[in-house]
Amino acid sequence: MSDVTLTIDDQSITVPEGTTILQAAHQIDKEIPTICYHPHFTAPSLCRMCVVEVEKSRVLVQSCSRACENGMVVRTDTPRVQQARKTILELLNSAVDVSDAPDIQEYMRRYGANAQRFADGARRELPLHDDNPFYIRDYSKCILCWRCVQACGEDVQWTFAIHRAGRGFETRIATFFEKPIPESTCVYCGNCVQACPTGALKAKREFWIESGRDVSELVRHSRLERRRKR
Amino acid sequence: MFQRPTVINNVETFANIPFIALEGADAYRQYGTAKSPGTRVVCVSGQVKKPGAYEIAMGTLLREVIYNLAGGLHEGRTLQAVLIGGAAGVFLRPDEIDIALDFQSLAAIGATFGSGAIMVMDDTANVRGVLRRIARFFKDESCGKCFPCQIGTQRQYEIITRTVGAFHETPIHDLGATMRDASLCGLGQTASSAILSAIDKGLV
Numbered sequence: 001m002s003d004v005t006l007t008i009d010d011q012s013i014t015v016p017e018g019t020t021i022l023q024a025a026h027q028i029d030k031e032i033p034t035i036c037y038h039p040h041f042t043a044p045s046l047c048r049m050c051v052v053e054v055e056k057s058r059v060l061v062q063s064c065s066r067a068c069e070n071g072m073v074v075r076t077d078t079p080r081v082q083q084a085r086k087t088i089l090e091l092l093n094s095a096v097d098v099s100d101a102p103d104i105q106e107y108m109r110r111y112g113a114n115a116q117r118f119a120d121g122a123r124r125e126l127p128l129h130d131d132n133p134f135y136i137r138d139y140s141k142c143i144l145c146w147r148c149v150q151a152c153g154e155d156v157q158w159t160f161a162i163h164r165a166g167r168g169f170e171t172r173i174a175t176f177f178e179k180p181i182p183e184s185t186c187v188y189c190g191n192c193v194q195a196c197p198t199g200a201l202k203a204k205r206e207f208w209i210e211s212g213r214d215v216s217e218l219v220r221h222s223r224l225e226r227r228r229k230r
Numbered sequence: 231m232f233q234r235p236t237v238i239n240n241v242e243t244f245a246n247i248p249f250i251a252l253e254g255a256d257a258y259r260q261y262g263t264a265k266s267p268g269t270r271v272v273c274v275s276g277q278v279k280k281p282g283a284y285e286i287a288m289g290t291l292l293r294e295v296i297y298n299l300a301g302g303l304h305e306g307r308t309l310q311a312v313l314i315g316g317a318a319g320v321f322l323r324p325d326e327i328d329i330a331l332d333f334q335s336l337a338a339i340g341a342t343f344g345s346g347a348i349m350v351m352d353d354t355a356n357v358r359g360v361l362r363r364i365a366r367f368f369k370d371e372s373c374g375k376c377f378p379c380q381i382g383t384q385r386q387y388e389i390i391t392r393t394v395g396a397f398h399e400t401p402i403h404d405l406g407a408t409m410r411d412a413s414l415c416g417l418g419q420t421a422s423s424a425i426l427s428a429i430d431k432g433l434v
Contacts, residue, residue: 035377046376048412059419060411080411084378087401087408091381117401121388144380164374169384171374 006072021063021074022050030076033085033107036145037064038195041155044146049085049107052076060084086111094118095169097141100199104143126172131180133222134188136207139172141200148173148192148201161186242271242346262288266332270343274300276350277307288332296327296350307352311433315344317364318420320427321357340427358390358434361425365390368421379418382409386422397429 005014008025015024020043025032035047043064051060055073060081063074075081089104090113098104108115129137144164153160161184165174175184193201202210208218238244246268250258259267266288272295275281279301286295292312296302303309309324320341322329329335336342351357365387372383382405389400406422413419428434 044375045414048376048378048414051412059413062414083404084408084412087404088377088412090401091385091405091408092377094385095381118385118405120392121385143377144374167374168369168372169374169380171380 004068004070004072006068006070006074008074009076015068017067019068021052021054021061021066021068021072024068025052025063025074025076032063032076033110034064035104035107035143035197036147038147038150041147041150041195044150046144046146048088051081051084053078053081082111086113089113090115090117092143094121095124096143096198098143098198100141101143101197103197122169124169124172129181130204132182132186132188133204133225134190135193135204136202137173137181138200138202141198142173143198143200144171144173145197147195147197151191151195152186156191157187157189159185159187159189162192263330263332263334265334270331270346272331272346272348274348274350276313276348277303277352277355278350279304286331289330289335292322292327292329292331292348295331295348300350303350303352307354309350310353310355311351311357311428311431313349313351313360313424314347315342315424316347317367318416318423319344319347320423321431321433323431323433357428361390361428361434362387364424368417371417372421373417376412376414376418378409379413379415379421382413382418383421386425390425397434402426402429 001017003014004017005012006024008021008028008030011028013024013028015027022032022034022037032050032052034050036044037050045062045065048062050063052063053075054061085107089108089111092098092104093108093113093115094117124140126139129139146164149163151157152162161181162173162175164171165178166172175181193203205215205218208215246258262268269285269287271283271285273283274295278296281300284295284299286299292314296312309327311324312322312327313319314322322341326339329339331343333343351360369383369387372379374380385405386402389402389405393400403426406426409418409422410420
C-alpha cells in the first residue's frame, strides 16, 4: 500500500492509503468531536459532528469515514464547521434527553450551544422498557447513534436482537415486532449497554441505585422470578 | 431487458441515446448551447393555461417556456413566483424569468435543472402553503439516519407551520445551512434550498 500526503490545518502529514481524516488528525494531536463514532465499530457517519471542511468539496465531509487523499486540504475548525456542530447539538438537545450524556454536555459548552433553541418543537418521549432482569431501555435518551445496533450485530456479537424501526423523526431502536427483550434473540452479552453513550441503555442495578431503590430488592426480585418460572 | 424486470435510470438519458446513435453527436449538438448541448424535457405545472411536459432546446428562456409553450398565465393574473427544479430546487422572482435554461446559466443564479420541474405560481397562489407542503415532504421522506436531517426536517416543518410573520427571528437559516452542509445525502442537503430561497427573495 502506498502513502498519501495531505494538509490538515496547514500542517502537512503523510499517512498510509486508507487512513481516515479523523485518524490522520489524531496523529497530529488535532481533536475532532465525535458522537456516534466508536474506534472498534464501523463508522456509521450519522451524527455529523466530525465534519470538516475539505477544499473543493461542495458540502462538509465526515472525517470518521472519509479516507485521506493525496493533496487534500482539510480544515477542522472553521466557522462553517463550528456552526454545523453547534446546530447539530442544539437539535439533539431539543429532541432527546441528553442529560445523561457527559460528552454531549461537554460539546454543548465548548460550541456555545443554546439549550433553549428549538425548545418548542416535538420531543421524542418514549416509554421506558423494563422487560428483562439485566438492563433497562430508556429511548427518551436515545440519540440513534446506532452503536447498540452495531454491537448487537456485525461489529461484535452477531445476535441481531435490535435494529432501527420507523423513519424520519419517528425513527427508534426496537426489537423485531417490538417484542420484549426476553422474546428476542438477545443473549444478554451487555455489549450494547457498554456502547451506549447517553444512558439510554443501562444496567438494571445502576438504574436502581440511581433512582434510590434498594438493590438487595433487585436480587430478591430476580430470585423470586426464577423460582416462579421453575 | 433479457426478459427480466429492468430499472432504467435515468429515463431521459436513455431516451437521448437512440438519436445520438442514429444521427450522430453533431446532429445532437446543433440543439442547445455549446456547453449544454441537446434538449431537455421540462414539466410545467401550476397556474398556466397549458401545463405539461415540453421538450426544449437547452438555453431556451424560461419566459418563453411559460408564456409561449405553456400558454402563459390565466386572464388577468400576474406572475408571483416560479419554483424550478422541484421540491429541492429554488424559487425565482418574476424579474428572474429571463434566464436561459441551461446548466451554466442556472448555476450562475444558484438554481438547478433538478428534475426539470417548473411550477408556476400567479398572484392568487399561497406561497407559504407551498413552503409548508415542501417542508412536510422532506420531513416525511427523511430516512432518519443522520442527525441534521432526521431532526432538522422536523424542526423546519415546525418553524414553517408555526411562523405567521417574517422568518428573520427564527433559526431557519442556521438550520438550513447545517442541513445543507452536514447531511449525509442529497435529500438533507437540499431540504432547505427552496424554502430559504423563497424567504431570501421576499416571496413570503
